[in-house]
Amino acid sequence: MTDKTPESTPRPRSSASGALLAIVGFWAVAIGVTGRVLGTVEAVNPEGVQWALAFTAAVLLGLALGAMISVQGRFAALVRTTFLAATVCLALLASYALWGEQSFALVLTSVPALVVVLGGLFAIVFLSARKGATPLPRALLAAVIAVSVFGASQLILRPAPLLIAPEETPALAFVAPVEPREYALAQDILLENQIAGLADGRNGKPELFALLAATFAGQSVFVSEAEGVRTILDGHYGIGPRSLLLGNSLRAPLRYPEADWPNLDRALAALSERMGAEDVLFLFLTSHGNTDVLSLTFHPAAGRTDTLQLDAVGLADLLDQHVTNPVLAVISACKSGSFIDDLAADDRLIITASAADRVSFGCKDGAEWTYFGKEFFDAALRQEPDPRKAFAVALPLIEAAEAKLDWARPSQPQIQEGPAFGPALDRILAEGQP
Numbered sequence: 001m002t003d004k005t006p007e008s009t010p011r012p013r014s015s016a017s018g019a020l021l022a023i024v025g026f027w028a029v030a031i032g033v034t035g036r037v038l039g040t041v042e043a044v045n046p047e048g049v050q051w052a053l054a055f056t057a058a059v060l061l062g063l064a065l066g067a068m069i070s071v072q073g074r075f076a077a078l079v080r081t082t083f084l085a086a087t088v089c090l091a092l093l094a095s096y097a098l099w100g101e102q103s104f105a106l107v108l109t110s111v112p113a114l115v116v117v118l119g120g121l122f123a124i125v126f127l128s129a130r131k132g133a134t135p136l137p138r139a140l141l142a143a144v145i146a147v148s149v150f151g152a153s154q155l156i157l158r159p160a161p162l163l164i165a166p167e168e169t170p171a172l173a174f175v176a177p178v179e180p181r182e183y184a185l186a187q188d189i190l191l192e193n194q195i196a197g198l199a200d201g202r203n204g205k206p207e208l209f210a211l212l213a214a215t216f217a218g219q220s221v222f223v224s225e226a227e228g229v230r231t232i233l234d235g236h237y238g239i240g241p242r243s244l245l246l247g248n249s250l251r252a253p254l255r256y257p258e259a260d261w262p263n264l265d266r267a268l269a270a271l272s273e274r275m276g277a278e279d280v281l282f283l284f285l286t287s288h289g290n291t292d293v294l295s296l297t298f299h300p301a302a303g304r305t306d307t308l309q310l311d312a313v314g315l316a317d318l319l320d321q322h323v324t325n326p327v328l329a330v331i332s333a334c335k336s337g338s339f340i341d342d343l344a345a346d347d348r349l350i351i352t353a354s355a356a357d358r359v360s361f362g363c364k365d366g367a368e369w370t371y372f373g374k375e376f377f378d379a380a381l382r383q384e385p386d387p388r389k390a391f392a393v394a395l396p397l398i399e400a401a402e403a404k405l406d407w408a409r410p411s412q413p414q415i416q417e418g419p420a421f422g423p424a425l426d427r428i429l430a431e432g433q434p
Contacts (some may be wrong), residue, residue: 015080018080019076019077019079019080022083022084022087023056023079025084025087026083026084026090027052027162029090030052030162033091034162044162044163045162045163048162048163049162052162060079063079175251175300176249176251176299178299179301180302182301183254183299183301184301187257187263190254190256191257191263191266194244194245195266195270197241198270198271199241199242199274200274201274201275201276201278201279202276204278206276206427207237207242207276207279207280207428207431208233208237208242208279208328208428209271209274209275209280209282210230210239210243210281210282210283210284211244211267211268211271211282211284212230212244212245212246213226213247213259213264213284213285213286214226214246214248214249214287215248215259215260215285215287215294215295215310216286216288216297217248217249217250217297217298217299218250218365220249220251220365220366221363221364221365221366221367221368222287222363224368225332225369226247226286228368229284229330229373230243230245232378232382233282235382236381239282242271242274244267244271246258246260247259248260248296248297248298248299249299250299253299258298258302259296260308261296261314264315264318265318265322268319268321268322269322272323272324277325278427279325280325280326280327280424280428281323281326281327281328282328282330283319283327283328284329284330284331284332285315285333286332286333286370287333288334288363289336290334290335291335292338292339293309293310294310294311294331295308295309295310296308312338312339312343313342315339315342315343316342319343325347325424326347326349326420326421326424326425327345327349328348328349328387328421328425329343329348329349329350330351330376330387331353332352332360332370332372332373333353333354333360334353334354334359335354335356335357335358335359336352336353336354336414337352337354337355337357337358337412337414338357339352340352340416345418346419347421347424348418348421349388349417349418349421350414350415350416351376351413351414351415352413353370353372353373353411354372354413354414355411355412355413355414356414358409358410358412360372360411360413362374371398371411372394372398375398375401376390376391379394380397385429386429388417391413391415395413398410398413
């Protein structure tokens with residue numbers, strides 16, 4: 001009997017180690033890519049870790065089935081090739097996204113899954129062809145079976161980002177106890193009391209009226225920011241009796257009326273009835289956002305379990321329906337620049353916390369301001385009552401703060417002024433403090 005040479009002796013332990021290193025390396029790259037795309041990271045997401053482990057297990061099951069059909073005895077090599085190919089694919093996709101300044105949110109969840117699927121398909125066909133003993137149709141069948149297992153796992157498992165950005169920080173667990181009946185009865189009273197306290201505009205004297213709305217209940221920073229903005233505007237323009245504030249909150253659900261579609265409609269109608277032709281409406285919205293939408297979430301007592309959104313087209317329709325006066329709209333949310341196209345008009349000034357494809361930062365429970373609100377309102381507008389000049393002051397402050405924190409994709413706040421808006425605001429500024 002001929003002794004086997006050392007080169008021909010199988011080394012399963014070494015193969016298994018290589019497969020394990022390939023898996024660990026892939027997820028390390030995935031975490032690094034996620035952190036780079038986010039720009040700044042608040043914490044590791046436990047749900048994301050659970051998803052990654054469960055998905056990896058599903059991948060290994062699919063590859064095991066593929067190995068049984070196509071590459072018998074080479075399971076470790078199949079795992080290693082799959083995750084190495086997926087790592088290269090993920091790195092290339094992320095490089096393109098960052099180099100091309102693309103909005104690439106899918107990197108955070110489904111892209112790791114997608115590239116592993118592609119890597120598995122490539123690995124099965126590649127290793128089958130390399131072995132030479134497996135016909136191509138059989139290799140393709142094995143790849144289809146493996147990919148089917150991957151796909152089924154995505155239907156069962158709920159993808160979650162591996163890391164949490166500051167604007168995604170979960171709310172604190174505290175929720176003020178309120179009975180649904182008490183909550184429902186309070187809503188009309190809260191809004192009616194605010195509307196009843198509205199002052200009428202004074203004929204011939206240009207004044208600023210304001211509607212402020214914090215639409216995301218899960219983090220107290222949004223209501224805090226709306227309150228801070230009203231205080232600053234009251235100091236410059238005396239808007240106290242000419243303002244309405246809507247706010248969704250887990251902590252203080254009965255402090256303000258809900259910020260929802262019906263209340264926004266009623267509030268705009270009430271303000272419009274009291275405004276004179278020479279007055280200007282200040283509209284401030286603060287929340288989480290995405291392209292053309294803001295989040296609407298409420299206290300559990302509201303009994304709303306569906307996902308609601310405040311969309312740009314619907315908001316523009318409300319303004320067109322109720323307001324004929326010039327409008328100064330400030331939107332503090334991720335991707336809020338996407339609202340500009342729908343809201344813009346000759347007699348409107350639109351300011352947003354971010355560009356249409358960028359996120360803003362600082363949405364943290366317990367904070368007083370978002371990062372945009374801190375620089376634009378608390379730092380700049382507090383000293384300079386003209387929002388156009390305040391924006392020019394705040395922009396380099398925001399850019400410097402983001403550069404200091406090394407955010408890969410700065411928020412890029414936006415401003416757009418219609419040609420007929422300036423004179424209306426200038427008349428109010430000329431009046432000075434009330």
